[in-house]
Amino acid sequence: MDNLIVKTITRLIVPFIQIYGIFIILHGHISPGGGFSGGAVLGASMILYTLSYGLTAANKKLPHKxxxxxxxxxxxxxxxxxxxxxxxxxxxxxxxxxxFFMGKAGDVISGGFIPLITAAIGLKVASTMITLFHTIIEED
Amino acid sequence: MVEFIKSIIDNINYVASVALFVIGLYTVLTHSNLLKKVIGLNIMETAIFLFFVSIGYVNEGRSPIINLGGDKMLYINPLPSAIILTGIVVAVSITAYSLSLIIKIHEAYGTIDLNEIMEIKGEKSNG
Amino acid sequence: MKKALVILVLLGLFVLLTSSVLKMPSLGSIDNPSYNETSVYYIENAIEDTHAPNAIASIITDYRSFDTLGETTVLFTSIAAVLSVLRLNHNSKEKGDKNNG
Structure with missing residues (x-):
C-alpha cells in the first residue's frame, strides 16, 4: 500500500479518468457511451484511489453518506x-x-429528458460500484 | 466436411459462446471452492451476452449512431444491445451479493471450500 | 472418475448446442428474423421522436425507460442486500461482544 510511485501516478491520473467519465455521461445521447459505461469509469477512478491510498483515506474523501x-x-x-x-x-x-425541450439533434443540450436521466443513471452506477467495493473490502 | 467447417467459421461467434458456456458450467460443476464457482457463473453470463449481441450483428453494418448527414446507411440491430444492458446490471448485482454471502460463510466456518463446510456441518450434527 | 463423467456429459452438451446453433440464420445476415420491424422502426424514427442520434440511448431512456427504471431498482436492491448481509450483522455482533464483556 505504501508505494510512492503508485500513489503519485494515482494522484496525477484520477482527475483525468473522472473527466473522461463525465464526458461519456454527458455525451451519452450523441456518441457511443451512456450512463452505465460512464458511471463505471467514474466508479473505477474512485476504486483506484481506494486501492492505492487505503480505505480510511477514501472514506474521508467520499464518505458513505x-x-x-x-x-x-x-x-x-x-x-x-x-x-x-x-x-x-x-x-x-x-x-x-x-x-420537454428537444433542441436540435446532435447538440449536447437536446433530446428532452434523455441527458437528465443519463446523468442520474451515471451517478447512481458510480456510487453503487464505490459502495459495493468499500463494503466488501471493509470486512478484513 | 468442407461445408461443415465453413459453417463453423461463418458462425464463429455462436460456437464461441457455446464453448464459453460449457467452460463456465464445467467450472461450476467441478470446483468445490465457492469463489471459483462464482467465477464460473460469470463466464456463463459472458457467454449469454456474447450470444445475444451476436444475434444483432449485420454484415458491414455500422454501429447505431445515426448519421445526421441524411445518407441512408445499414445499421446493426440496436435492440439486443439495448436489452443486454439489463443483463449486465443483473450479473453485477448477483456477483456482489454472492461475494458478500461468501464473506459471511468464511466468517462462520473459516473456509470457503464446499467439501470442508459439509464435513464441519456433519461433525456438528453428529457431536 | 467424477471429473471424467462431467467432461463426458459436457462434451455431449457442447455437441448438442453447437449442432442446434449451426441451424440458426448465419451470423450477420440481414434477413435474420430478429432484424424485424421493431428494430427498423427504432432506427428510422429515433431522431424524429427523441432528437438523440444514439439509437441505443434513445431506446433505453425513452422508448423503454420503464425497463431502465427497473434496472436501477435492481442495482438499488443489490446494494440493500449486500449492506444488510455485511453491515447489520457486523453491528449486532459488536453489541453482543460488549454485552458478553
Missing part, C-alpha cells in the same frame, strides 16, 4: 422526471409529447 444520497437520489430523480409527464397531461415517462 454522500454515496448513499446519490444512490437514493438517482432513483428519486428518475421517478420525479417520470411524474412530470403525468402532471403535464401525458403518460408516465413520456418525453416529446409533454413538451
Amino acid at each position: 454522500v454515496t448513499g444520497v446519490f444512490e437514493s437520489g438517482g432513483i428519486i430523480w428518475y421517478v420525479l422526471l417520470g411524474l412530470v409527464g403525468i402532471f403535464l397531461g401525458g403518460s408516465f415517462l413520456s418525453n416529446k409529447e409533454v413538451g
Whole structure:
C-alpha cells in the first residue's frame, strides 16, 4: 500500500479518468457511451484511489453518506422526471409529447429528458460500484 | 466436411459462446471452492451476452449512431444491445451479493471450500 | 472418475448446442428474423421522436425507460442486500461482544 510511485501516478491520473467519465455521461445521447459505461469509469477512478491510498483515506474523501444520497437520489430523480409527464397531461415517462425541450439533434443540450436521466443513471452506477467495493473490502 | 467447417467459421461467434458456456458450467460443476464457482457463473453470463449481441450483428453494418448527414446507411440491430444492458446490471448485482454471502460463510466456518463446510456441518450434527 | 463423467456429459452438451446453433440464420445476415420491424422502426424514427442520434440511448431512456427504471431498482436492491448481509450483522455482533464483556 505504501508505494510512492503508485500513489503519485494515482494522484496525477484520477482527475483525468473522472473527466473522461463525465464526458461519456454527458455525451451519452450523441456518441457511443451512456450512463452505465460512464458511471463505471467514474466508479473505477474512485476504486483506484481506494486501492492505492487505503480505505480510511477514501472514506474521508467520499464518505458513505454522500454515496448513499446519490444512490437514493438517482432513483428519486428518475421517478420525479417520470411524474412530470403525468402532471403535464401525458403518460408516465413520456418525453416529446409533454413538451420537454428537444433542441436540435446532435447538440449536447437536446433530446428532452434523455441527458437528465443519463446523468442520474451515471451517478447512481458510480456510487453503487464505490459502495459495493468499500463494503466488501471493509470486512478484513 | 468442407461445408461443415465453413459453417463453423461463418458462425464463429455462436460456437464461441457455446464453448464459453460449457467452460463456465464445467467450472461450476467441478470446483468445490465457492469463489471459483462464482467465477464460473460469470463466464456463463459472458457467454449469454456474447450470444445475444451476436444475434444483432449485420454484415458491414455500422454501429447505431445515426448519421445526421441524411445518407441512408445499414445499421446493426440496436435492440439486443439495448436489452443486454439489463443483463449486465443483473450479473453485477448477483456477483456482489454472492461475494458478500461468501464473506459471511468464511466468517462462520473459516473456509470457503464446499467439501470442508459439509464435513464441519456433519461433525456438528453428529457431536 | 467424477471429473471424467462431467467432461463426458459436457462434451455431449457442447455437441448438442453447437449442432442446434449451426441451424440458426448465419451470423450477420440481414434477413435474420430478429432484424424485424421493431428494430427498423427504432432506427428510422429515433431522431424524429427523441432528437438523440444514439439509437441505443434513445431506446433505453425513452422508448423503454420503464425497463431502465427497473434496472436501477435492481442495482438499488443489490446494494440493500449486500449492506444488510455485511453491515447489520457486523453491528449486532459488536453489541453482543460488549454485552458478553
